[in-house]
Amino acid sequence: MKRREFLKQVSAGIAVVGCAPSSFADNVAPLSSVTASMTPQSSLARARGADPEAMTHAAVERLGGMRTFVHRGDKVVIKPNVGWDRPFAIRANTHPDVVKALARMVIEAEAAEVRIVDFPVMGQNPRNAFEASGMNAVGAELGIPVYPVCEASGFVDITLPGAEVLKTARVIRELLEADVILNVPVAKSHGCTKFTGALKNWMGIVWSRAYFHQNFTTDSRSSPAHWNHIASCIAEIQQRIPPTLAVIDALAIMKTGGPQGPGELENVGEILAGTDQVALDTYAVSLFDTIELGDVISIHRAAQLGLGTSDLSRVAIWDA
Amino acid sequence: MLMCCGIHYRDRHDPSTGLHAPARACTLSVPDPSLLADAALPAGWSLAEEPRAYVGDQLFDLIDGGAVQYIDHGFQWALAATYLSESGDRMTAELYRMASPQQARDLFVARDFPAERPPVGDGARLQSGMVEFLSECCLVSLTYFSLGNDDSTLVHIAQLLADHLAR
Numbered sequence: 310m311k312r313r314e315f316l317k318q319v320s321a322g323i324a325v326v327g328c329a330p331s332s333f334a335d336n337v338a339p340l341s342s343v344t345a346s347m348t349p350q351s352s353l354a355r356a357r358g359a360d361p362e363a364m365t366h367a368a369v370e371r372l373g374g375m376r377t378f379v380h381r382g383d384k385v386v387i388k389p390n391v392g393w394d395r396p397f398a399i400r401a402n403t404h405p406d407v408v409k410a411l412a413r414m415v416i417e418a419e420a421a422e423v424r425i426v427d428f429p430v431m432g433q434n435p436r437n438a439f440e441a442s443g444m445n446a447v448g449a450e451l452g453i454p455v456y457p458v459c460e461a462s463g464f465v466d467i468t469l470p471g472a473e474v475l476k477t478a479r480v481i482r483e484l485l486e487a488d489v490i491l492n493v494p495v496a497k498s499h500g501c502t503k504f505t506g507a508l509k510n511w512m513g514i515v516w517s518r519a520y521f522h523q524n525f526t527t528d529s530r531s532s533p534a535h536w537n538h539i540a541s542c543i544a545e546i547q548q549r550i551p552p553t554l555a556v557i558d559a560l561a562i563m564k565t566g567g568p569q570g571p572g573e574l575e576n577v578g579e580i581l582a583g584t585d586q587v588a589l590d591t592y593a594v595s596l597f598d599t600i601e602l603g604d605v606i607s608i609h610r611a612a613q614l615g616l617g618t619s620d621l622s623r624v625a626i627w628d629a
Numbered sequence: 630m631l632m633c634c635g636i637h638y639r640d641r642h643d644p645s646t647g648l649h650a651p652a653r654a655c656t657l658s659v660p661d662p663s664l665l666a667d668a669a670l671p672a673g674w675s676l677a678e679e680p681r682a683y684v685g686d687q688l689f690d691l692i693d694g695g696a697v698q699y700i701d702h703g704f705q706w707a708l709a710a711t712y713l714s715e716s717g718d719r720m721t722a723e724l725y726r727m728a729s730p731q732q733a734r735d736l737f738v739a740r741d742f743p744a745e746r747p748p749v750g751d752g753a754r755l756q757s758g759m760v761e762f763l764s765e766c767c768l769v770s771l772t773y774f775s776l777g778n779d780d781s782t783l784v785h786i787a788q789l790l791a792d793h794l795a796r
Contacts, residue, residue: 392693394721395772398757432683432691432709437719441774501694522689522696539694566740569695571756573742 351618352625353583353592361560361580364629365410368556368582371629375414378554382421383488387411388481388552390494390510391427391457392568394438399570403495404558405443407580411491411556412451426483428458428513430569435459456483464516469549474541479516484550492552492586496559496593498567502539503604505568506593507555507586508611511547540606544614547586551616557581557593564599573599587617588624595621652795654726655766658705660684665710665722668793671785673715680710691723699768702736703728712786719774720786724794730765737763747784750791755780760787764794 354371356364369375379385389403397405408425415423425448429438435457439445448455458464464479484490494510501522502509512521521542522535559579566572577596583589587608594602602608602619612619654664660682670676681691684706688696691707705726712720727733737752740761744754750762750769758773760783769790773783 396758396774399759430691430693432681434711437774499694500696500698505694518693519689522686522694565742567695569692571742571744571754571759571761572740 350623350625351583351585351588352627353581353585353589354627354629355592356580356582356629357578359578361404361406361558362410362413364580365407365556365582366414367629368580369411369414369554371627372554372582372584375411375418378491379415379418379420379489381419383418384486385415385420385423385489385491386483386487387415387423387425387491387493388427388484388510388514389425389442389444390505390513391438391442391444392430392433392513393570394429394433394441395570396441397443400495400561400563400574401497401568401570402438402442402444403493404560405447407556407558407560408444408493409447409451411493412447412453415489415491416451416453420489424454424456424483426456426458426481428463428481428516431518458483461516467549469545472545472549474538475520475545475549478520478546478549480546480550481514484514489553490550492555494555494557495563496557496596497563497570498565498572498597498599500567502536502543502607504590504594504597504600504608506557506590507552508543508547508590508607511550511552512543514550515546536606537610540610543607544611544616547611547616548614552586554582554584555586555589557589559593559596562596564597582629585617585624587611587619588621589617591619591621592624592626652765652767654724654764654794655730657726660706660708660726662708662710664794665708665724665790668790670712670789671782674712674720674786677711677713677719680708683707683709688725698739699725699727699736702739703732718776718782720783721772721774722790723770723772725768725770727766727768733763733766733768737761737768747780747787749784749787750794753787753791755784758783760784762787762791764791767794769794 354368356368358364389408391402393401395401429435439457444455465482466479468477494506496506499505521539559577561574561576563572590608608619662680665680683691708724710722744756747753747755753762760771771787
């Protein structure tokens, strides 16, 4: 079954769930058990250098090339982090050359369609964010659509069978209609979750982000209850709508001041690619001397759900 | 002039009265759009739209999870505005009002990073088209979008805004 067909069936099932939740739940295997059994050992590709396009290409090639993930006629969505109306050099958004390289590879793999989609932070002007980030220029150069999601009509309601915390969510419609989803975050510090990378980037597909911060109150402030809640939400939305492939921009990491910046930048010069988002994030955190892995609860929650491994000793790192 | 952690802060002691005179923003319990709307601008620049206000937890709408650090430092309310130039340049301004000058200062220091230090407001820092500075109980952030790489316009407008807020 193709990914799009699977997700459509799940969505269709969800439409019925309101009437008969038990029958639907019985028909859907928990994704966690499937994923866990498929990832007893993990791997990721790492490219180092100064040319983002060449590095991105090399990292994906190290995983077998884009045709490993994209087949002729597929509908492909690239979801970078375009959360912020910030100048490119602040590095709050994914480097456009990384996205451009991926889009080129997708086109070469004869996808029927590829588009760049994101839902910037609510208070940021989406069109300005896409312009400032360089994504509009990528779309214009390659002749592919860019889609800054601006309206509620661009979202669809889903439920998350088996989720402990995030029972429902309103997510970007394009993702449910895609055969292949490429998750393309930028590695940054984060004032709330300490780190944002592949896992946290999936919060950007959700309209109702206020729920993610539900346990944050002016009384308790940033408490363990809040951190655990948002970590579970992040892991569960990843479990429900798993990306096909993730490519992390770790070219210049924002070590402090994230997610919006400005902050202290360090030129690390790495591009990371793989299908294990937990392993990718775990490795990316190791690039920061300002973040402790134990503080990034979303990684541990995702590992608990079987989405991947946070034990780098079990991760093969393939240099591209 | 006060100094903390390498950052200089103006002492707003009023010699005529002998009292400390707080900036107007620090006397407001609710956001006043005129703080950003009425700032002097260079010729050719104008306010694009009425400033937006964010109170309490609404800060998550403006800066998502970045809000946590601000709220932990006594965040009260914020204003956000966009200015446009006739030549097509754009600038956004965000003003974050904290509960006290000390909390604003603590937040500013907590968010410090290696940067240029233009002579704007209190302890300004500049990085790649963004300026942040303190104005008593407010942390102000200006972001400049231009085809050029000259930050002089950004620093100039930041200084005008700092002067406006200090009145």
